[in-house]
Amino acid sequence: MALDERKRKILESIVKDYVETAEPVGSRAVVKKYALNISSATVRNEMADLEDMGYLEQPHTSSGRIPSESGFRYYVDYIMEKQELSEQDIDLLADLMEDNAAELNEFIGRVGYFLSQVTNYASFVVVPSVKFNEFRSIQLIPLEKDKALILLVTDTGMIIHRKIEIPSSVDHKDLEHIGQVFNQVFRNKMISDIRRSDLQYLRENLKRKRQIVDRALDEIDYLLKNTGDEKLLVSGTLNILNEPEFKDLDKLRRILQLLEASDAFKDVIPSNISEEVDIIIGHENKTEDTKDLSLVYTGYRTRGDSGTIGLIGPVRMEYWKAVGTVEAVRSAIEKTLKSKN
Numbered sequence: 554m555a556l557d558e559r560k561r562k563i564l565e566s567i568v569k570d571y572v573e574t575a576e577p578v579g580s581r582a583v584v585k586k587y588a589l590n591i592s593s594a595t596v597r598n599e600m601a602d603l604e605d606m607g608y609l610e611q612p613h614t615s616s617g618r619i620p621s622e623s624g625f626r627y628y629v630d631y632i633m634e635k636q637e638l639s640e641q642d643i644d645l646l647a648d649l650m651e652d653n654a655a656e657l658n659e660f661i662g663r664v665g666y667f668l669s670q671v672t673n674y675a676s677f678v679v680v681p682s683v684k685f686n687e688f689r690s691i692q693l694i695p696l697e698k699d700k701a702l703i704l705l706v707t708d709t710g711m712i713i714h715r716k717i718e719i720p721s722s723v724d725h726k727d728l729e730h731i732g733q734v735f736n737q738v739f740r741n742k743m744i745s746d747i748r749r750s751d752l753q754y755l756r757e758n759l760k761r762k763r764q765i766v767d768r769a770l771d772e773i774d775y776l777l778k779n780t781g782d783e784k785l786l787v788s789g790t791l792n793i794l795n796e797p798e799f800k801d802l803d804k805l806r807r808i809l810q811l812l813e814a815s816d817a818f819k820d821v822i823p824s825n826i827s828e829e830v831d832i833i834i835g836h837e838n839k840t841e842d843t844k845d846l847s848l849v850y851t852g853y854r855t856r857g858d859s860g861t862i863g864l865i866g867p868v869r870m871e872y873w874k875a876v877g878t879v880e881a882v883r884s885a886i887e888k889t890l891k892s893k894n
Contacts, residue, residue, distance in 0.1 A: 554606055556603075556606075556608075556627070556631075559591070559599060560599055560602065560603060561631070561632055562587075562589060563583060563589070563596060563599050563600065563603065564603060564608055564609075564620070564624060564627065564628060564632065565628060565632050566578075566583045566586070566587040566589070567583065567600075567609065567618060567619070567620055567624075568620050568624065568625065568628045568632075570582060570583070570586065570587075571619050571620055571869060572869050572870065572871055575797045575798075575869060576615075576617070577611075577612050577615040577616075577617030577618060577619050578617045578618055578619065579616060579617040579618075580593040580594075580596035580597040580600060581593050582617075583596050583600075584596055600618050603618075603624070604618060607621060607623045607624075608620065608621055608623055608624035608627055609621060609624055610624075622834050622835040622836060622837075622868060625834050625835075625847075625868060625872070626834055626837075628872070629832050629834075629872050629876075633872055633873050633876075634873060635873050635874075635876045635877040635880065636871075636873045636874045636876075636877045637877050637881070638671070638877060638878060638881050642671050642878075643881075645667065645671075646667060646881065646882065646885055647885075649663055649664065649667055650885050650886075650888075650889045660889075661678050661680050661786065661860070661886075662678070662786050662788075664678055664862065664882060664886060665677065665678040665786050665787070665788035665789075665862070666788045666789070667882065668788070668789075668862065668864060668878060668879070668882060669788045669789025669792060669864075670789070671878050672864055672866075672871070672874060672875055672878055673789075673792050673795065674789065674792055674864045674865060674866035674870070674875065675787060675788065675789045675790050675792055675793055675812060675864070675865045675866065676787070676788045676789050676862070676863065676864050676865070677785060677786065677787050677788075677818070677822070677850075677861070677862070677863050677864075677865060678785070678786045678788075678860065678861070678862050678863075679783060679784070679785050679786075679819075679822065679860045679861040679862075680783065680784040680785075680786065680860055681783055681859060681860040682783045683707060683709075683711055683713075683744055684743070684744050684745040685743055685744070685745060686707035686708055686709050686711055686743065686744055687707060687708040687741050687742060687743050687744075688705065688706075688707060688708075688736075688739040688740055688741065688742055688744070689706045689707055689708050689740065689741075690704075690705075690706045690736060690740065691703070691704070691705055691706075691732055691735045691736055691739055691740075691773075692704040692732050693728040693729070693731055693732045693735075693769065694728070695724075695725045695728055696716065698721070699718055699719055699720070699721055700716055700717070700718055700719065701716070701717055701719045701723075701728055702714055702715070702716055702717075703715050703716075703717060703769055703772055703773065705773070707744070709890055715772050715775070717768050717769060717772050718768065719765050719768070720764055720765060723762065723765050727762060727765070728765075731759060731762060731765065731766060731769065734755065734758060734759055735755065735769075738751050738754060738755055739751070752770055755770065756770070783860075785815045785818060785819055787812050787813075787815075787818065790809060790812050790813070792866075793805065793808060793809065793812075793865075793866075796866070796867045796869075798845060798867045798868075798869065799845075799867070804845065807842050808842065808845070808846065811842050811843065812865070820839075820840070821838065821839070821840055821843050821848070822848075822850065822861060822863070823850075826850070826851070826852035826859065826861050827851070827852055828851060828852050828853070828854065828883070829851065830849060830850070830851045830876050830879050830880050830883075831848075831849075831850055831851065832847065832848070832849050832872060832876070833847060833848040833850075834847045834868055835847060835868045845867065845868065846865055846866065846867065846868070847865075847866055847867065847868050847870045847872075848863055848864070848865055849863055849864045849866075849870070849872065849875040849876055849879055850862065850863025850864070850879065851863065851879055851880065851883050852883075853883045853886045853887050853890075854887055854890075862879060862882060862883060862886070863879060864878070864879060
């Protein structure tokens with residue numbers, strides 16, 4: 554139901570005051586704090602109308618009102634103006650992109666940490682599978698005696714590495730030669746396109762170094778099996794403890810268990826992710842355990858696949874700040890990943 558301008562301003566005032574204080578909002582506070590050029594009596598009448606329309610609720614122990622979930626939904630859909638990142642946060646985000654663009658897993662993990670630190674909510678990042686990444690290079694780097702490092706780099710900037718043992722008879726020239734042959738076979742191939750015939754070809758063409766080649770290929774196979782699947786990273790879980798809505802220990806325990814269980818939380822995240830910022834409020838969530846939470850999330854694109862970033866907080870969330878932050882981070886991720894292709 555459409556609201557006239559006065560009701561919109563009153564609803565906006567109540568949303569912002571309730572988000573800030575977590576306390577019911579009275580008519581006098583609305584007039585005084587938000588400098589509305591109307592009387593308290595008029596505000597009370599308008600608040601009563603907003604309650605009848607389902608946008609406000611009156612707690613039993615207070616004469617003030619709080620926004621209902623429908624009130625929050627109307628606010629984010631028709632009234633809210635997103636808040637851009639501060640210059641300080643923009644600088645922090647730029648530093649993060651520059652410092653971590655080379656290592657995708659670490660980079661994405663720090664993105665989640667940035668989201669939770671800036672907003673004081675919990676954050677989540679879904680890192681897409683690397684199956685559609687292309688190999689850019691494979692190196693075998695000598696370390697201390699009898700050890701070498703396998704270093705895989707993909708077109709999205711993903712770096713995967715693992716130590717292996719090597720025979721003492723293998724020197725750095727042998728490792729360099731093996732790396733060159735590996736690159737001839739793997740470079741510019743998608744990980745999902747690697748076939749057994751490729752591995753057999755390498756074993757046949759490097760049979761003089763069969764022992765080290767077998768070890769290297771076994772480790773590459775292990776690395777790809779253990780990094781290939783989609784990952785969910787959750788940061789800032791303890792921020793939930795600061796919200797008065799979650800002082801109930803049973804409620805808090807359920808939420809923390811959900812955030813710590815990757816498979817369960819993945820089911821909460823919608824599958825139809827777009828590149829717009831979307832918001833799910835309270836009972837719009839599809840599970841009982843998330844009815845007291847809101848999600849602000851969006852998709853980001855990598856080559857051949859997509860991931861998701863977002864925030865989890867109470868229904869009483871600073872949606873204007875959450876949306877602006879998630880949007881800015883998504884743009885920064887895509888720009889950084891594009892520059893690495």
